[in-house]
């Protein structure tokens with residue numbers, strides 16, 4: 143039996159000092175934990191008590207910027223793309239019933255609430271383009287509330303920069319406006335010349351893309367695609383009207399150039415048939431058309447599962463572009479991003495830049511990384527806000543054309 147077992151333990155000086163340090167450290171830890179608790183409690187209070195107090199549309203012709211305000215003084219901005227301004231204003235006014243007083247940081251919940259609010263209205267361009275702008279604004283608020291770029295809330299960046307086009311080494315060409323295809327050889331030769339010129343422009347190490355704009359009937363498209371194989375085209379975009387899976391399948395069987403589409407497909411539900419039928423090589427979701435940042439990331443994940451890269455479409459201003467950049471900054475399967483600079487006559491100030499090779503820096507937050515000059519916006523909106531014309535493409539003979 144150990145005779146020492148009932149004695150109080152004897153500690154060496156070193157142990158005593160260590161023990162005292164441990165007590166002191168424990169006190170410090172308790173202090174730190176208490177402070178952290180206070181911070182967490184503060185964040186929770188701030189994040190859980192924030193409420194939407196208004197949504198204001200600023201129509202600018204074929205796009206509308208929207209401002210969502212909150213009771214915490216934090217404002218979020220979004221961009222609604224391509225819709226007639228009268229329609230956007232009416233839709234927003236009606237949909238605000240679903241947003242009034244809600245917590246803007248519940249982005250996914252509010253996306254679902256808007257999308258599924260009426261069983262007969264689910265989906266479609268008018269609803270989803272509008273939700274896309276709202277989704278951007280909600281992410282903007284959430285990023286600003288937490289003081290970080292939105293991509294930090296989406297899992298963090300998977301890349302340091304984002305490749306964009308057009309650039310000095312990457313260009314896209316197209317058939318031009320609709321014209322009737324006779325099937326004559328000259329029609330195909332004219333299209334081939336466009337590709338040839340584009341290749342000459344970027345050089346042998348550059349990137350050439352061709353946007354069919356759904357304007358080429360399949361027989362001509364197949365002839366054309368065969369004729370341009372030697373020009374090493376990265377993709378043929380929108381070879382057929384979106385959603386016509388059987389046509390895509392037929393084209394995929396007969397064309398050796400990669401096929402891209404997706405700028406007019408809304409959300410995961412319109413994208414998945416292309417993937418399941420293995421009839422596209424590259425997906426091109428648009429942050430402003432397909433459901434905002436929330437859906438763009440989901441589409442990227444679906445595509446990732448099928449090993450299909452994303453080349454997001456964009457005709458958005460700096461604001462919508464910032465939203466799309468925040469989304470693609472976090473995905474693993476980005477190929478290239480479309481980008482045409484548009485500050486809306488000095489209204490928008492982006493917190494990112496694009497270098498001479500077409501690489502964009504990640505947007506600096508907090509929020510989306512794009513500031514809005516509201517005074518200039520009000521003036522511009524008063525000037526051009528309600529001007530809108532439906533494109534209504536026709537062929538020369540008066541027939542309706544796809545575009």
Ligand SMILES: [Mg+2]
Pocket residue numbers: 353355379380405455
């Ligand atoms: Mg296109």
